[in-house]
Amino acid sequence: MKILLTGGAGFIGSNFICSALEKGYKIINVDKLTYAGCLDNLGENQSHKNHIFYKVDICDREKLQEIFEKHQPDAVIHMAAESHVDRSIDCADVFIRTNIIGTHTLLEVALEYFTKLNNQKKNNFRFVHLSTDEVYGALDSTGIFNESMPYRPNSPYSASKASSDMLVRVYHKTYNLPTIIINSSNNYGPRQYPEKLIPLTILNALEHKSIPVYGNGQQVRDWLYVDDHVQALLAILHKGKVGESYCIGADNEMTNLMLVNKICEVIDNLRPSSEIGSYKDLISFVQDRPSHDFRYATDASKLKKDIGWKPKMSFKKGLDHTIQWYLDHYDRVSFEDARKRIGLFDSGQEIKPIDNTLIPQIPKEQQNLNLNHEGI
């Protein structure tokens, strides 16, 4: 099967390509190579006979048309996006351009291509769109996101993803393009750009730099190992129902502070430091993100029931593996600039610890969370 994949040089995309090539898929990888995209993420697979790369912007309609025409893909998996909430707070322009206009351009070209296919190819064609659970907004200490919840995005990033989901929905409803939307929780694993919490914590610890925790660190995320997401994508590509959306989560809820502590414990064991007692000593509470969503938790029941997917990686094993990967690839992925604090309307400022007495208290309704500590 030949898949036209957008965003294949990024975090999820590169993990997807490595797995899909191993399974015999052919990949046409369309990526603009923004700051977040790096072909080295693909290692030797860059020159794999079943991998063809195009450095192309998804807003470039003509180039996309040429690629569809030349390669005649059986499916599209669309994951190219601007993906960092803090960046979207500093400047939403590129999020609107790539995530909304880029998705619209890709939908237009895919529809034009789809319309000309013969019936058999039409029946098998899929346009799978990667979205996020952040489109549903934030939860209190109870409840869980599922496919029937209303969209209530709270950041320019999640608003741009929500808008792209609406366009994808419309191209199915109005034009019969066979689309499927995937709303996944936070991913973790190898090859993630170090502006995101887990790699940033690992790399700052290794460099004995302060480890920033936003606000009181009590925000809750549900962590999904990237390869579990990749396997879900492949299963949905073959067995997913056209016009549907699927939520993906792994029931690994924990607060950001718990997560950062856990990472420090693992590095304390793997790379003990003679200079500091524990990497936990580097933890520093910093000003919270504006409109920071309190809790995400995502119900994958529909995916489990209809498609038969379930996550395979335990959180403990996945985190150990991720940390080891960053230790092994430190020279290539340490990008100091990526770890500057942004998203406070004043980019590039130094991360300053805040007075602990000023850390916001945990609101009553957010206390006594019944979190899943599987593997911790």
Ligand SMILES: NC(=O)c1ccc[n+]([C@@H]2O[C@H](COP(=O)([O-])OP(=O)(O)OC[C@H]3O[C@@H](n4cnc5c(N)ncnc54)[C@H](O)[C@@H]3O)[C@@H](O)[C@H]2O)c1
């Ligand atoms: N990482 C997560 O935790 C997570 C969770 C849920 C959903 N998602 C979604 O999954 C997708 C992939 O996320 P990721 O973490 O791998 O992102 P990423 O930021 O690591 O990678 C994005 C890739 O898209 C490319 N890209 C950006 N703009 C482009 C453009 N205009 N044209 C072509 N290519 C462009 C980049 O070069 C990069 O390779 C995104 O759509 C994101 O919204 C991510």
